[in-house]
Amino acid sequence: xxxxxxxxxxxxxxxxxxxxxxxxxxxxxxxxxxxxxxxxxxxxxxxxxxxxxxxxxxxxxxxxxxxxxxxxxxxxxxxxxxxxxxxxxxxxxxxxxxxxxxxxxxxxxxxxxx
Amino acid sequence: xxxxxxxxxxxxxxxxxxxxxxxxxxxxxxxxxxxxxxxxxxxxxxxxxxxxxxxxxxxxxxxxxxxxxxxxxxxxxxxxxxxxxxxxxxxxxxxxxxxxxxxxxxxxxxx
Numbered sequence: 001x002x003x004x005x006x007x008x009x010x011x012x013x014x015x016x017x018x019x020x021x022x023x024x025x026x027x028x029x030x031x032x033x034x035x036x037x038x039x040x041x042x043x044x045x046x047x048x049x050x051x052x053x054x055x056x057x058x059x060x061x062x063x064x065x066x067x068x069x070x071x072x073x074x075x076x077x078x079x080x081x082x083x084x085x086x087x088x089x090x091x092x093x094x095x096x097x098x099x100x101x102x103x104x105x106x107x108x109x110x111x112x113x114x
Numbered sequence: 115x116x117x118x119x120x121x122x123x124x125x126x127x128x129x130x131x132x133x134x135x136x137x138x139x140x141x142x143x144x145x146x147x148x149x150x151x152x153x154x155x156x157x158x159x160x161x162x163x164x165x166x167x168x169x170x171x172x173x174x175x176x177x178x179x180x181x182x183x184x185x186x187x188x189x190x191x192x193x194x195x196x197x198x199x200x201x202x203x204x205x206x207x208x209x210x211x212x213x214x215x216x217x218x219x220x221x222x223x224x225x
Contacts, residue, residue, distance in 0.1 A: 002156065033213070043157070043202065043215035056212050090156050102147075103213060105156030 006106035025093030050097035118216035133190040137203030146186035
C-alpha cells in the first residue's frame, strides 16, 4: 500500500460527458502528480501541484483541468470526453516540489468512455 | 521533450532465467529510476541511480547508470513468477518537476 488513495477505481461513461477523479496523497506529501496510461502511450505526465499551486504542466488537454485543495487532496476533471480518453489515470505524490523521481503511485482510476 | 526508449518491449522467459533490459535517451539524465508495475497496480520504485557509472542492487535486481548518462540497464537474476509485470525506466527533466517514463518492458515468466 503506497498510501495514495484514488477514487473511483473504475468509471464507465459516455462521450461528451464530464467526470472527476479524486486523489488523496500520502500523509505529509505536498506534491501531487497526475499521469495518464493508455495502452499505446505508456505513462504520460499531465500536471503537478505543490501545496495548492500548479507546479508543472505536461501533455494535458485543454478539456482537462486539475486542482489541489487546502487539505492537499487533488481532483482531475475531464470534460467533453472522447473515446480516446479511455485510459488508466494515476495520481502520485511526493514530499517536496522538486521531483527526484521517488513518486508514490495510487492504484489508478480506470476510465472507459463508450 | 526528453524521450526514453526501452527495449525489449516484451519478454517471455522461463522461471529461473536471468533478464536484461535497457533504456536509452537522446539527452542526458542526471538521475535514472526503475519502476515496476504489477498487474492492476500503480508503479512502484525499485531502484534509483544518481551517479554516472553507478551500479546498484536491490535483491535479485541490479541496475546501472550508463557512463554517457544517456542509458541505463536493469538485470533480474533467477526470475520467479512474481517478477511478472511492466518495468519502466524514468528520469526527471532538468527542472526536476516532471518525470518522464519510458514505454516499458513487459515481462512474462513461465513457471
